[in-house]
Amino acid sequence: MARLTINGQIRDVEVDPDTPLLWVIREQVGLTGTKFGCGIAQCGACTVHIDGVATRSCALPVSAVGDDQKIVTIEGLSPDGSHPVQRAWLALDVPQCGYCQSGMIMASAALLQQNPKPSDDDISAEITNICRCGTYPKVRAAIHMAAEGGATKQAG
Amino acid sequence: MTYQPNVSRRAFIAGSAAAIGGFTLGFHVPFADAAMAQGASALPPEVNAWVVVKPDETVIIRIARSEMGQGTLTGLAQLVAEELECDWSKVTTEYPTPGENLARNRVWGSYSTGGSRGIRDSESYVRQGGAAAREMLIAAAAAQWKVPAGDCKAAKGVITHTASGRTTTFGKVADAAAAQTPPINIKLKDPKDWTIAGKPLPRLDTADKLTGKQIYGADLRLPGMLVATIKACPVFGGKVASFDAAAVAGKPGVRKVVQVDDNAVAVVADTWWQAKTALDALPITWDEGPNKNLSSADIAGTLAAGLDAPDAFVGNKQGDAKAALAGAAKTVTATYSFPYLNHATMEPMNATALYTADKCEVWVPTQNGEASLAVAAEAAGLPVQKCDVHKLLLGGGFGRRGNFQDYVRQAVLIAKQMPGTPVKLLWSREEDMLHGAYHPITQAKLTGGFDAQGNLTVFHMRISGQSILAAVRPEGMQGGMDPVVFQGLTANSPEGHMGYTIPNVLVDHAMRNPPIPPGFWRGVNLNQNTLYMECFMDELAHAAGVDPLAFRRKLMANHPKHRGVLEAVAARIDWDKPAPAGVHRGIAHTMGFGSYVAAAAEVSVDKGQLKIHRIVAATDAGHAVNPAQIERQVEGSFVYGLSACLYGECTVKGGRMEQENFDTYEVLRLAEMPAVETIVMPSGGFWGGVGEPTIAVAAPAVLNALFAATGKRIRTLPLKNHPLA
Structure with a gap:
């Protein structure tokens, strides 16, 4: 049994304490926006926020997360996709296949929370998620756009 | 014809259907049974196979090819909408199932989405589909008004009778349009008149990818569904000797331990993590079979022996290369090699299957729904008419999910052992890395010969290595030869021919097929062929003491489109002017998948560390259906190609x-990604592909720049194995 606070809701889940947080989020809680990519915290597709810090959830046992810690998943980043990072992503039409993008968006949102005007070097150091389609240039541009508060419409 | 799209299924997958009612319907709507379908759906009948218009003016465009990030869904919708003359803001899309295609005599054509063919193979008939629907909508309005259809026109979903100014909308006449006789061979619009196609429109499928709403195969949930994960013998060609199911039968959530074919074992459980935990604990004894001692060194030795073997298949022959080499004033020889690579899609392989004695349905992210259907039917042991496949968005494809449907077969074989229960099979990353359809391995020995005046008079490329077709599509072989081996190196194939005129040419292939399963890896054989060709061209230029661009130009007079893209990147990167201090340039071009592409790179090397500062790329695909998506495909091609070049x-x-995950199979990350400037330069008159060709120029452009920087010629990938300090 674990008690978690996910997207502002308290969730009691019946689960083995060694189960990675990712699988609790996906299978017990049913939020599938957070993705499985590697299982060893290498690719970042499973990134969520724990108390505001970008965290790779696929290798983190659920027992390591306290019930007072606030977990935010992609579904809880904003009620309607209006977080500045999501708006910038829409404006620059960033995703290709999109599978890694929940993790990219969560990592980027956490970066901007800590560093509202990141430099290119800051972005390079902090955004280490893997994208195989190759959205990196658009990811970088969208982080800058979100930092500048410039996203108001979709790309045309 | 009152075909109804399977709305209940779609709504169900979106997670909003009212449970079992929709579920049952989704499984059992027989699309041949029009009466039942009619009663089950609130949608209006289609105008034709490609177009449905709802009363609220929403236009549903049917897409047969798969979307895997490459933008084909949006591009094909643009082409249909262009001819349809609808309001683009009202366009949505849907996938008809492969079973529906079969039942309708393949009205949507091929579902195969590979070889950069999604748009170029189907543009003609999808545009015809849009145009026919437009004519039928106009004819319906004209009939209501009792005026000649020729006096009416359509624009943005509104039909106007020119003389009277009377108007109506697509949504109002869609029902009547469906009854019109479909016209054929309609004159399509000249691309210069396009207003929707040819424009850099945003993708249609972005919004749900930003909020977690988008459902991929790995995310699918069906009522009563169980989850499985699988382990096949890690040694290629090995089998299951035995396993002790009782050892894990009591573990939490475990429902069943099943053998799959003769080489794999799967655990079915309530959740994936339970299945994974139990599978990891399951004692399995493997019969490792005949390949258990095989190593990369053995394979390299086998290929090396082919470099000078007497017999080889000839892919391109002009003049007499052997005689010309014997008479050359100077020759240059070099040997290159290219390793096995895994596609490493971000979403591991998966498929969900529901089997009953008389029906089998599969939900799968697939590049070829019809291939999935065929494999599902075979595995189920049911007639194909009793099976269907529901395509889901792919978390990456890159060639892994087209010809190869091993995960579909496995999912059906598992589900068959649990009739009536939907089972989702999801591989671990380790399983994905150990059971790929690997980029084939080859070596090449290249020899160039100059006459006394320094002219390149002869070129020989001997390729030794693996044939994809021999392993996976033997019906494509030509008298024992695999023509795909020669991608980009042929004399005149419209798919890709060599961009140089050299009096004596021989390109031949000594086929050597190690027991490692090869596959179509994004770019396929163009990747290594272009690397060999373009790095060696640089070697020849260097040997001749001529600038690499000038050296190529001299051989390209008869190849204006090849030269066009090469000149474009050279001009943009200021090739004729000095690079910034410490920065060095390289250049490469090729033709593949019917398109002409080139790249120029600027790099520096500091304390043994390569930094790629800038890439300029040019693409001439004949037509550019969506320049913004082409730009993204080109950028992505560098990520894919440079991942291979640096690490793969x-x-x-x-x-x-040996590599089982991203810790040992490294790929390019954002920090290393250079700025890419993309020149989209469609010259018209042909339709080339976009998703793959540019990958091939990434490595040679960078390696040629690296040579300029260091004097080191890298002839084997990946670069991580070569210290630069």
Whole structure:
């Protein structure tokens, strides 16, 4: 049994304490926006926020997360996709296949929370998620756009 | 014809259907049974196979090819909408199932989405589909008004009778339009008149990818569904000797331990993590079979022996290369190699299957729904008419999910052992890395010969290595030869021919097929062929003491489109002016998948560290359906191509791959990604592909720049194995 606070809701889940947080989020809680990519915290597709810090959830046992810690998943980043990072992503039409993008968006949102005007070097150091389609240039541009508060419409 | 799209299924997958009612319907709507479908759906009948218009003016465009990030869904919708003359803001899309295609005599054509063919193979008939629907909508309005259809026109979903100014909308006449006789061979619009196609429109499928709403195969949930994960013998060609199911039968959530074919074992459980935990604990004894001692060194030795073997298949022959080499004033020879690579899609392989005695349905992210259907039917042991496949968005494809449907077969074989229960099979990353359809391995020995005046008079490329077709599509072989081996190196194939005129040319292939399963890896054989060709051209230029661009130009007079893209990147990167201090340039071009592409790179090397500062790329695909998506495909091609160049290799030891995850199979990350400037330069008159060709120029442009920077000629990938300090 674990008690978690996910997207502002308290969730009691019946689960083995060694189960990675990712699988609790996906299978017990049913939020599938957070993705499985590697299982060893290498690719970042499973990134969520724990108390505001970008965290790779696929290798983190659920027992390591306290019930007072606030977990935010992609579904809880904003009620309607209006977080500045999501708006910038829409404006620059960033995703290709999109599978890694929940993790990219969560990592980027956490970066901007800590560093509202990141430099290119800051972005390079902090955004280490893997994208195989190759959205990196658009990811970088969208982080800058979100930092500048410039996203108001979709790309045309 | 009152075909109804399977709305209940779609709504169900979106997670909003009212449970079992929709579920049952989704499984059992027989699309041949029009009466039942009619009663089950609130949608209006289609105008034709490609177009449905709802009363609220929403236009549903049917897409047969798969979307895997490459933008084909949006591009094909643009082409249909262009001819349809609808309001683009009202366009949505849907996938008809492969079973529906079969039942309707393949009205949507091929579902195969590979070879950069999604748009170029189907543009003609999808545009005809849009145009026919437009004519039928106009004819319906004209009939209501009792005026000649020729006096009416359509624009943005509104039909106007020119003389009277009377108007109506697509949604109002869609029902009547469906009854019109479909016209055929309609004159399509000249691309210069396009207003929707040819424009850099945003993708249609972005919004749900930003909020977690988008459902991929790995995310699918069906009522009563169980989840499985699988382990096949890690040694290629090995089998299951035995396993002790009782050892894990009591573990939490475990429902069943099943053998799959003769080489794999799967655990079915309530959740994936339970299945994974139990599978990891399951004692399995493997019969490792004949390849258990195979190593990369063995394979390299086998290929090396082919470099000088007497017999080889000839892919391109002009003049007499052997005689010309014997008479050359100077020759240059170099040997290159290219390793095995895994596609490493971000979403591991998966498929969900529901089997009953008389029906089998599969939900799967697939590049070829019809291939999935065929494999599902075979595995189920049911007639194909009793099976269907529901395509889901792919979390990456890159060639892994087209010709190869091993995960579909496995999912059906598992589900068959649990009739009536939907089972989702999801591979671990380790399983994905150990059971790929690997980029084939080859070596090449290249020889160039100059006459006394320094002219390149002869070129010989001997390729030794693996044939994809021999392993996976033997019906494509031509008298024992695999024509795909020669991608980009042929004399005149419209798919890709060599961009140089040299009096004596021989390109031949000594086929050597190690027991490692090869596959179509984004770019396929163009990747290594272009690397060999373009790095060696640089070697020849260097040997001749001529600038690499000038050296190529001299051989390209008869190849204006090849030269066009090469000149474009050279001009943009200021090739004729000095590079910034410490920065060095390289250049490469090729033709593949019917398109002409080139790249120029600027790099520096500091304390043994390569930094790629800038890439300029040019693409001439004949037509540019969506320039913004082409730009993204080109950028992505560098990520894929540079991942291979810098890090990519799967090595064999003990008959299995050594790399099992991203810690040992490294890929390019954001920090290393250079700025890419993309020149989209469609010259018209042909339709080339976009998703793949540019990958091939990434490595040679960078390696040629690296040579300019260091004097080191890298002839084997990946670069991580070569210290630069």
